[in-house]
Amino acid sequence: MNGNVVDDRDQVLGEAVRLREAGRREEARERLVALSARFPQDTEVAYQTAWVHDTLGLEAEAVPYYERALAGPGLSADDRRGALLGLGSTYRILGRYEEAVATLGDAAAEFPDDGALRTFLAMALYNTGRTHDAMEMLLTLLAATSKDPGIAGYRPAIEEYAKDLDATM
Secondary structure (H helix, E strand, O other), rough: OHHHHHHHHHHHHEEEEEEEEOOOOOHHHHHHHHHHHHHOOOOHHHHHHHHHHHHHHHHHHHHHHHHHHHHHHOOOOOHHHHHHHHHHHHHHHHHHHHHHHHHHHHHHHOOOOHHHHHHHHHHHHOOOOOOOHHHHHHHHHHHOOOOHHHHHHHHHHHHHHHHHHOOOO
């Protein structure tokens, strides 16, 4: 690519992101779809295109862009995390629960400190009938991250009970 093409790509991408952030999502979508057609292998453009579709409630249309964004190199770690979360949560809302669990499970393993990924994974686990795993994940996350003094005071108990909610004495 020559410099003018890259500069044009960067300018259009930046403008589309600003439009999305300003709430002008449909205008952003139009620009990003056109840009994605011009740069079909560009993972950053694909991610931004997926994201804008999601914000418009066009989840099914977002999926191929998320998949394209994650298929190649080039995303920053933060954008990769966002694309994995976006794809996994989009699979879940579309009823593609097993794909959601697989995507979000891999993402949570790759980004173990990300509570949002684990929260969405717990929802997908619930949708697949794995309620014990979902509750364990949510209770563990709650115990580890809550600033509520009542929860913090019971943190050891919550963490222990999270391992097996069916256990009795």
